[in-house]
Amino acid sequence: MGEVLFPRMAVIGCGLIGSSVILAAREAGCVGEIIVADLSEAHRARIVELGYADKVTGDIAEAVAGADLVVFAVPVLAMGEAAKAAAPAMKPGAIVTDVGSVKGFVAQALMAALPDTVFIVPGHPIAGTEHSGPDAGFAELFQSRWVILTPQPRQDDAYLEAVSQLSEFWRALGANVELMDDRHHDLVLAVTSHLPHLIAYNIVGTAADMEEVTQAEVMKYSAGGFRDFTRIAASDPTMWRDVFVANKEAVLEILGRFTEDLQALSRQIRWGESDKLFELFTRTREIRRGIIAAGQESAEPNFGRDRGKH
Amino acid sequence: MGEVLFPRMAVIGCGLIGSSVILAAREAGCVGEIIVADLSEAHRARIVELGYADKVTGDIAEAVAGADLVVFAVPVLAMGEAAKAAAPAMKPGAIVTDVGSVKGFVAQALMAALPDTVFIVPGHPIAGTEHSGPDAGFAELFQSRWVILTPQPRQDDAYLEAVSQLSEFWRALGANVELMDDRHHDLVLAVTSHLPHLIAYNIVGTAADMEEVTQAEVMKYSAGGFRDFTRIAASDPTMWRDVFVANKEAVLEILGRFTEDLQALSRQIRWGESDKLFELFTRTREIRRGIIAAGQESAEPNFGRDRGKH
Missing domain, CATH: 1.10.3660.10 (6-phosphogluconate dehydrogenase C-terminal like domain)
Structure with a gap:
């Protein structure tokens, strides 16, 4: 087991990528408590059965409260709504990322919805399979795959530290990390x-x-x-x-x-x-x-x- | 080992498909002697090393002489020339087939080149990999794959028997056989x-x-x-x-x-x-x-x- 990088991680949306992030992070031992929010009742029931999380909820605000790392793993067009629901409960200083396949659009959506007390570092793991849903996830999905982070054009130390911590998180999950402009x-x-x-x-x-x-x-x-x-x-x-x-x-x-x-x-x-x-x-x-x-x-x-x- | 369907088989061209036909036929025990013709000297040397055939030659006529089954496994545009080279040495009553991906064109080329004493039954195994050459072949390539035969519009018993024998050959190699109009x-x-x-x-x-x-x-x-x-x-x-x-x-x-x-x-x-x-x-x-x-x-x-x- 590696070092705990985030005492509490919230994953919003628990499909193929969300569930794989949870399984890989657990195996790496790099997070403490894991809270999952999913809007689908069927998904939530299955996640409870699979025993993936310490807590499963349909309430996004409840899930992100107190979380040090928040991972949005919902379809790209749903990111804005999910972030709006999360905004009031966000812990100041939390690192917020996502796994969406389009980065310019998602960055805009997250920045518009979230308070500037959190560090938004959009991300995209280039990994997946043709299967969907919580049952499709597996801990090895990110092994030797690339994760692209598209940080905002900010140079302050606190933000750079957040980018560095998130990079370390993905490397703990077996991925290679690259930074890139979102365009x-x-x-x-x-x-x-x-x-x-x-x-x-x-x-x-x-x-x-x-x-x-x-x-x-x-x-x-x-x-x-x-x-x-x-x-x-x-x-x-x-x-x-x-x-x-x-x-x-x-x-x-x-x-x-x-x-x-x-x-x-x-x-x-x-x-x-x-x-x-x-x-x-x-x-x-x-x-x-x-x-x-x-x-x-x-x-x-x-x-x-x-x-x-x- | 199954029944020997053809005492002597000649394979013209020993790339991925030709070599797989040889390996699969050997494993099935459905042919006796195996003769290979290949125009590439490098291929011939490699085929000798691999021990695939009873005889390896650069002379197509020499290869088909006395063969009961002749399988043309060269690129589609090379079929006509190969058949012309084979024509004078063909044993009357031999079954001639090919493995080309286009059937109308190949049927024309074979019929134009070969004497009407042989039975021409064009064929196409829907199987392959992205690799080429004699080293790429393997005996299991045709397992559960389809082979399409495109017989000529002939209804005489001798021809129908040839179609039936060739079908049995492919089934012995593990394939499913379907008959179809070449168009x-x-x-x-x-x-x-x-x-x-x-x-x-x-x-x-x-x-x-x-x-x-x-x-x-x-x-x-x-x-x-x-x-x-x-x-x-x-x-x-x-x-x-x-x-x-x-x-x-x-x-x-x-x-x-x-x-x-x-x-x-x-x-x-x-x-x-x-x-x-x-x-x-x-x-x-x-x-x-x-x-x-x-x-x-x-x-x-x-x-x-x-x-x-x-």
Whole structure:
């Protein structure tokens, strides 16, 4: 067990990420008491059954009262309301963070709602699975993954100390920590996460709507590549709807580039420019090698999903 | 060991699929002698080292002489030349098949090149990994995967018997067999395999070309979704170039639908039509459940790639 960094942590929203934060923090021994607030009665009942928290409540203000660290782990568009409910009960000097996939929007929402006696340090763990809810969480989710913190442009010692403490918290959970401007975060994630999800949702929708090819055929022959896309297209619909509303500009910008490139590719196919296809298909191999070398992906064929067959 | 279906099998081209056919057929005990032809000297040397075959040659005619089953496992555009080289040495009554991802094009190429004393039954195993070459093969690759055979429109007993024998061969290798018209095959696979590969190659290319986001950032933060696409974008460039040349019409047709749908989605984001986004994101979850239920995908979160972390 490591050092207790926060005597009392409140987690607001206990889905995949909220429950994983709790399990990882417990395993690391870096927090004392853990209080969970969740607005869903079904979630609360399940969290009590799973024994994740010292206290489970539907009242956000009750949860944050006396907490040294408050982690908002609700969908991006729900952050503002959750912060408003928390505001009156916040302990002065508390560190407030979140796990939302869009940072500019969330920073605005938290700053508008919360008193300036707390230290707001927005954050985003680049980790997850396609599963949702309190049962989906696991303590190892953040191991070797990156957490991006997007601090406010403040240079006072108390704030810098809060950023440093929060960084230490995430490192205790097994993550690597990076600091970034929130605007840049939102652009980087539009490329590495938001566009991939949009494309995956779209291709699965296109395949489902074919008349000449049945859904049964799509499923049967999905091992040809399609099934890879269905994983992220099975992610939580509320979370992802919110991401596309809250990061509209960056997503549309990146989507525009993707579409341009796709049109060029389409034209190359139509005109039989096979050298250009070959050149692209060769170049893209390198990127995967880089990701594996960076420890962010399994080197096994088929993600290791066939491991049981060998 | 099962029954020997073919006393002598020739495999032309010994990459991922060719070598897996050999290993699976050996394990099943359903072939006698195995002869391999490969035009690459490096491949041939490696195949000898791996001990896959009873004989390894660079001469296709030599390989097919006396073979009861000939499996062409070369890239789609190379099928015609390989078949021409094999033609003079073909044993009358031999069954000839292939493993190419496009069936109409390959059927034409094989029929144009080969004598009508052999039985041509084109085929396509819907199985693979992102790795290439003789070292990438493994005996279990076809377990519970589908193999689509696209027989010619012939109803004579001898031909139907050949189709039946080839079906039995694939089932001995662990696969499920389906018969299909080659035109329909090429449309179905454009949806479940060719478009997914095109999209994956394209998004990896788009991400690599960003100016504001570095390649190092793309790699570091790829666990947000991007890394899933890099697997199929690391597939063999020659094979995939050939697929897009040989299945141009079907690919462009499906790509047109995908692009229309993507434009509608882009418009929904621009105008904040979040209900429509939510509706799509909910619908796409079902497709993955169907694929898992059909035994074509791992039910574990993240494809089970994090298994070591639990």
